Amino acid sequence: MYMATENPMRIPEPTLRRLPSYHHLLTVLAGDGVQSVSCSVIGRALNLDATQVRKDIAITGIEGKPKVGYDIYDLMGSIENFLGWNNPKQAFLVGVGNLGQAILGYQQFNRYGMDIVAAFDGDPGKIGKDFYGREVLPLDKLANLARRMHVLIGIIAVPKEVAQLVADQMVAGGIQAIWNFAPVGLDVAPGVIVQNEDLFASLAVLSNRLATATAQSS
Amino acid sequence: MYMATENPMRIPEPTLRRLPSYHHLLTVLAGDGVQSVSCSVIGRALNLDATQVRKDIAITGIEGKPKVGYDIYDLMGSIENFLGWNNPKQAFLVGVGNLGQAILGYQQFNRYGMDIVAAFDGDPGKIGKDFYGREVLPLDKLANLARRMHVLIGIIAVPKEVAQLVADQMVAGGIQAIWNFAPVGLDVAPGVIVQNEDLFASLAVLSNRLATATAQSS
DNA sequence: AGTCTTTAGAGAATTTTATATCGAGAAAAC
DNA sequence: GTTTTCTCGATATAAAATTCTCTAAAGACT
Numbered sequence: 001m002y003m004a005t006e007n008p009m010r011i012p013e014p015t016l017r018r019l020p021s022y023h024h025l026l027t028v029l030a031g032d033g034v035q036s037v038s039c040s041v042i043g044r045a046l047n048l049d050a051t052q053v054r055k056d057i058a059i060t061g062i063e064g065k066p067k068v069g070y071d072i073y074d075l076m077g078s079i080e081n082f083l084g085w086n087n088p089k090q091a092f093l094v095g096v097g098n099l100g101q102a103i104l105g106y107q108q109f110n111r112y113g114m115d116i117v118a119a120f121d122g123d124p125g126k127i128g129k130d131f132y133g134r135e136v137l138p139l140d141k142l143a144n145l146a147r148r149m150h151v152l153i154g155i156i157a158v159p160k161e162v163a164q165l166v167a168d169q170m171v172a173g174g175i176q177a178i179w180n181f182a183p184v185g186l187d188v189a190p191g192v193i194v195q196n197e198d199l200f201a202s203l204a205v206l207s208n209r210l211a212t213a214t215a216q217s218s
Numbered sequence: 219m220y221m222a223t224e225n226p227m228r229i230p231e232p233t234l235r236r237l238p239s240y241h242h243l244l245t246v247l248a249g250d251g252v253q254s255v256s257c258s259v260i261g262r263a264l265n266l267d268a269t270q271v272r273k274d275i276a277i278t279g280i281e282g283k284p285k286v287g288y289d290i291y292d293l294m295g296s297i298e299n300f301l302g303w304n305n306p307k308q309a310f311l312v313g314v315g316n317l318g319q320a321i322l323g324y325q326q327f328n329r330y331g332m333d334i335v336a337a338f339d340g341d342p343g344k345i346g347k348d349f350y351g352r353e354v355l356p357l358d359k360l361a362n363l364a365r366r367m368h369v370l371i372g373i374i375a376v377p378k379e380v381a382q383l384v385a386d387q388m389v390a391g392g393i394q395a396i397w398n399f400a401p402v403g404l405d406v407a408p409g410v411i412v413q414n415e416d417l418f419a420s421l422a423v424l425s426n427r428l429a430t431a432t433a434q435s436s
Numbered sequence: 437a438g439t440c441t442t443t444a445g446a447g448a449a450t451t452t453t454a455t456a457t458c459g460a461g462a463a464a465a466c
Numbered sequence: 467g468t469t470t471t472c473t474c475g476a477t478a479t480a481a482a483a484t485t486c487t488c489t490a491a492a493g494a495c496t
Contacts, residue, residue, distance in 0.1 A: 040472085065462070068472090099317070177427065204331070205235060206413045207301065
């Protein structure tokens with residue numbers, strides 16, 4: 001088996017997206033007192049092919065036992081370890097409007113690999129206020145702070161009009177990955193990773209699935 | 219050419235996710251006074267292969283002219299038409315916390331195929347209040363109203379503890395597609411479409427991209 | 437007019453991702 | 467103790483998505 005931690009092999013994105021859902025299912029099962037779990041069980045619960053589940057799990061480097069499956073805690077640990085949930089990366093969030101607050105309060109992201117260590121906003125009225133334990137700082141302090149604290153992840157939750165401005169600040173501060181919730185494309189220096197959380201894209205998929213489903217039933 | 223509107227052909231999901239970004243780019247270009255646009259230009263702007271852009275666009279049914287490309291307004295219209303942005307589907311939103319409010323105010327979804335016609339919440343303190351022009355209704359009216367109004371889309375923006383409950387109400391009301399922002403899997407009747415907006419999955423992808431990028435540069 | 441460059445469009449080739457098959461091992465049933 | 471059943475893990479096949487290649491058409495340039 002190929003140990004995931006010691007090589008730079010490319011992980012299929014679909015696999016990366018599925019792993020958290022496995023983990024989530026496992027926490028539920030573990031809460032029910034389940035001790036071990038098989039790929040077939042996971043597949044059935046999540047409507048996935050068992051072979052696919054097995055391949056995804058194999059990537060995390062764990063070995064299972066025939067007839068039994070995987071020890072549920074070992075498997076959870078393996079996924080956590082593989083996804084880097086053990087040592088969260090620091091992140092800055094910009095924009096504490098509704099969306100920003102939702103992200104801050106969404107769940108303990110720090111248990112899922114990311115620690116939002118500071119929040120920023122351009123609105124003077126919000127500076128100094130406290131949201132979910134983070135004091136809001138003025139945007140113009142972002143670049144300096146990011147550089148001093150070696151923060152690598154920036155989350156953009158501002159209106160699209162100012163998103164590029166915020167992105168520029170982030171890049172100036174040495175941030176290497178931007179999680180962009182604003183519905184605009186960002187122009188950043190080469191090497192900086194931008195991941196767009198595009199609701200319109202999701203909506204397009206949903207609409208299409210609904211349309212084809214209703215078309216078939218009529 | 220295969221006219222998209224008159225057949226139930228399966229559209230690749232990646233294509234569906236890319237089309238909105240093309241449209242967005244086109245609005246920007248149109249604002250700059252651009253008259254026609256080629257796949258190469260789009261590809262360069264969005265970091266995509268030109269051939270891929272061309273194939274995506276071809277699915278919407280438009281024809282371009284060699285050397286020129288596509289008329290920018292025709293192309294926008296073609297995408298809008300293909301994605302059904304011309305006749306939005308009605309939707310109910312449940313949960314007007316931070317996330318729900320963010321969705322309500324996110325942008326005019328009704329220009330992108332979905333019209334959020336009502337908002338619901340289980341919290342009596344929120345009932346009757348107005349958010350972005352929608353009065354909040356009590357959750358127990360959802361099923362009846364959905365059935366009466368033939369609403370087919372439900373948006374879940376509640377804490378994960380109550381998400382299943384809300385989903386049940388939606389299914390009871392005849393809703394056929396659920397856009398789930400709660401970080402839980404939902405158990406619904408067969409035939410009901412569930413689209414999970416899984417932030418942890420996105421985060422896993424982002425983390426991995428960052429990790430492999432930093433690993434390579436070190 | 438003739439040449440050159442750019443581009444759409446169609447199809448082939450490649451890559452990626454998903455599914456199916458098979459053998460071996462481990463527990464449970466008999 | 468033997469058989470049955472279930473599951474992992476590896477390999478093979480299939481499907482999906484992306485990229486490449488080629489041709490013809492449209493404009494630009496000489």
